[in-house]
Amino acid sequence: MSTQPEFPHGSLQESIAAVAARALAAGALLPIPTGCEFVEDGGVRFFVRVLTSLARKDEERAAQRREAAAGKPVNPFLPYERGLFVAGVSGTHVAILNKFNVVDRHLLIVTRKFEDQRSLLTPRDFEAWWRCMVEYDSLGFYNGGVEAGASQAHKHLQLVPLPLAPEGPPVPVDPLLAKAGGEDRRGTIPGFDFRHSFARLGEAGIGSAAARLAYERYAAMLEQVGLRTPSGKDAELQSGPYCLLATREWMLLVPRSREFFDSISINSLGFAGALLVRNEEQLRTLREAGPFAALRETALPPRCGA
Numbered sequence: 001m002s003t004q005p006e007f008p009h010g011s012l013q014e015s016i017a018a019v020a021a022r023a024l025a026a027g028a029l030l031p032i033p034t035g036c037e038f039v040e041d042g043g044v045r046f047f048v049r050v051l052t053s054l055a056r057k058d059e060e061r062a063a064q065r066r067e068a069a070a071g072k073p074v075n076p077f078l079p080y081e082r083g084l085f086v087a088g089v090s091g092t093h094v095a096i097l098n099k100f101n102v103v104d105r106h107l108l109i110v111t112r113k114f115e116d117q118r119s120l121l122t123p124r125d126f127e128a129w130w131r132c133m134v135e136y137d138s139l140g141f142y143n144g145g146v147e148a149g150a151s152q153a154h155k156h157l158q159l160v161p162l163p164l165a166p167e168g169p170p171v172p173v174d175p176l177l178a179k180a181g182g183e184d185r186r187g188t189i190p191g192f193d194f195r196h197s198f199a200r201l202g203e204a205g206i207g208s209a210a211a212r213l214a215y216e217r218y219a220a221m222l223e224q225v226g227l228r229t230p231s232g233k234d235a236e237l238q239s240g241p242y243c244l245l246a247t248r249e250w251m252l253l254v255p256r257s258r259e260f261f262d263s264i265s266i267n268s269l270g271f272a273g274a275l276l277v278r279n280e281e282q283l284r285t286l287r288e289a290g291p292f293a294a295l296r297e298t299a300l301p302p303r304c305g306a
Contacts, residue, residue, distance in 0.1 A: 028083030149267025172273025
C-alpha cells in the first residue's frame with residue numbers, strides 16, 4: 001500500500017541543494033572531480049567524463065572488501081549515512097545523496113529494508129521513483145545486477161538532473177529517440193543494434209497513474225527482450241542483468257552480457273549517451289573503438305526476427 005511522501009510537492013530540489021551544501025561542508029559528500037570530452041558516433045554526440053582522481057572512492061571500496069573478507073556485512077545503505085539523508089519518499093523508500101558523486105544532485109532512492117539489487121522492480125519501487133522524478137527534469141536509471149554496473153547489493157534506484165551534458169540535447173541519445181517507435185510496448189531505436197526495448201509513456205500524467213503505467217511498460221519490456229516478468233510476488237530475482245532508463249516521457253531497457261568493455265565499466269547512463277572513463281588511456285580506447293561498439297559488446301545481440 002502506498003503512503004504519501006514526507007516532502008511537500010515541489011520541495012525536493014531545494015532539499016537536495018540544502019543537504020548537499022551541508023554534507024559538502026561536513027565532509028560527508030565527496031564529489032569525484034572530472035574533466036569532459038565529446039565523442040561522436042552513430043549520430044550521437046556522447047558525453048564522456050574523464051576522472052581526475054578516484055583515490056577516495058577506491059579507498060572506500062578497499063575498506064569494504066576488507067570487511068567482507070573478515071565476514072562483516074557491507075551495506076552503506078543500512079544504515080545510510082545520516083548526513084546524506086534528503087527525505088523519506090514513502091513507507092518503503094528513502095532518498096539520499098550519492099556520497100561519491102560525479103554528477104551534482106545525484107539522488108539514490110533506497111529501500112528502507114534490504115532488498116536484493118537483482119530482484120525485479122515492484123509497483124512500490126516505481127511509485128517512489130516517480131514521486132521524485134516529477135519534482136524536476138531528471139533521468140532515472142537502474143543497474144540491475146553487477147553486469148549492468150551495480151556497485152551495491154542493496155536495491156537502489158537513481159536519479160540525476162537534466163541536461164546530462166553542458167551542451168546539446170538533454171539526453172545525448174535524444175536524436176535517435178526522436179526516430180524511435182514505441183507508442184505502445186514494443187518499440188525499438190534505430191541505430192541501437194543490440195537487444196533493447198523502448199516505450200513512450202504518453203499522457204499518463206505525473207501521479208500514481210503514471211507510476212502504474214511505467215510499471216506495466218517495464219513488465220512488457222522485460223518480456224520483449226526475453227527476461228522474466230514480474231508475477232506479483234515480492235523478492236523475485238531477475239533472470240538476467242539489465243539496464244533501465246526512464247524519464248516522464250519514455251523508458252529504455254537493455255539486457256547486459258557483462259559490465260566492462262576492455263577495462264571501461266559501463267552502467268545504464270552509457271545507453272543514454274553518457275560514459276565515464278578513469279584516465280586518458282581509456283578515453284583513447286573508447287575513441288578508437290567507438291562508443292556504440294562498447295555498448296554493443298556489453299549488451300546482447302538482437303533476438304532473431306527482431
